[in-house]
Amino acid sequence: MNNNVIDAVEKTYQTLNCTGAALIFYQNNDLKIEKYWGNHSAKGNSRAIQADTKFHLASCRKSYIAYAVAYALHKDFLRSLDDEILQYLPYSQQLEVYKGTTIRHLVTHSHGLNDSSEAVIREFDAGTSWAYRGINVEIISQIIQHTTKRTIADILQKEVFSPLGFKETNWYNTFDETFVEVIGKDTNPHWSASQIIDGSKMNMYASAREFAKWGLVHLNEGNHDGRQLFDPEIIRIATKIQSPQYSNQDLPENGIFWFVKGTQASKSEIGEAVPNGAYQILGYTTVTLLVIPSEKIVAVRMFNSYGNPKGYDYLRDVKDFGNVIVQCLK
Structure with a gap:
């Protein structure tokens, strides 16, 4: 099993415009597997990718924002997912176009909003489509x-990062040799x-x-390590399907930002072979975190790319990451 998963990530590493990867x-x-490839950059004498290397998360940061939203719901700062957002915004940030958006x-x-x-x-009525x-x-x-x-960063630092002892995860505006x-x-x-x-x-x-x-x-x-660091309900809120009922059954299914597997929706970003109940977060740097509760699996792949090279099928590749993991279990 290990070799097949390693080979799949190495193939993506060789395909992307990147200099380093981790699995x-x-x-x-x-x-079961901890493997690193390459270097921090293409510069001569660049530091090798290693255990403390920090990768840019891009949209994978939404898994942490998801925690903050679920925390706010659990602590009753937000009463319901189905409340209109205008109830919770200061007057200066309220716009007419937000009406009907929850x-x-x-x-x-499924909000239908875009910032031109x-x-x-x-772009479309809230709850009717996905973008x-x-x-x-x-x-x-x-x-x-x-x-x-x-702030979201404050919630995560006090409720998550400090209890977990995280020293290599955060929002940063200064950088050292570990980045x-x-x-x-x-060029993007x-x-x-x-x-x-x-x-x-x-x-x-x-x-x-x-x-x-x-x-x-x-x-x-x-x-974590035998200690209950926060209420399980916060995790459940974030990772169960929360999407509205779409007329188009092929649209992706989401929890709070997480992609969640509930059906074989063709536009899902989780592999066809991955069992229902799995959830995944991914970013434009091709970083991916996949959790498969039924198989007790957590898999992470990380790259230092941004964007996709010509001819690279991002959706197919991220689906196949999950597929190869599940196929190796059989």
Whole structure:
């Protein structure tokens, strides 16, 4: 099994425009694979990828934002996923176009909003379709800060990172030799660096080993090394299907930002062979965290790419990452 999973990640590593990669694989809470490839950058004498290497998470940061949202729901700062977002935004941030949009719509990518160069526009009626747009993170960050009087980064630091002893996961605006260079960011129009470290922006990094432990604490419903660090209900809220009922059954299914496997929806980002109940988060750096509760599996792959080379099928590749893991179990 190990060789097939390693080969699959190495194939992706060789395909992407990147200089380094990592793979961490747990089953039954036992570490089965820990492997690193390459270097932090293409520069001569660049540091080798290793256990403390911090990779850029891109949209995988939404798994941490998901915790903050689930925490706010569990602590009654937010009453319901089906509350309209206008109830929770300060007056200065309320827009007419937001009407009819709920918290559920924001966290399942079914909100229909998009931030154009001039104004926020509506692409479709909330709850009727699915589109991956960054504006939902901006709005939910405003809501979390307004309702809890805490930033997302503060919630994660005090409720998660400190109890878990995490030292290699956070939002950063200063960097040392343990951070990878993100290959391709300088020529990609979607790249956006930020000095803001309140948890609302894309400048989040983590080591592969801590990202895998983040998956393990989800698998174990808040338990870590025999200690119950937070209420299991927070994990359940984040990782069960929360999507509205779509007329198009092929649209992806989401928990709170997490992709969740409930059916064989063709646009799902989780592999066809992966059993129902699995959940996954992935980012534009091709970083992926997959949790398969029924098989007690946590798998992480990390790369220092940004964007996809010509001819690379991102959706097919991330599905096959899960498929090869499950097929190796048979």
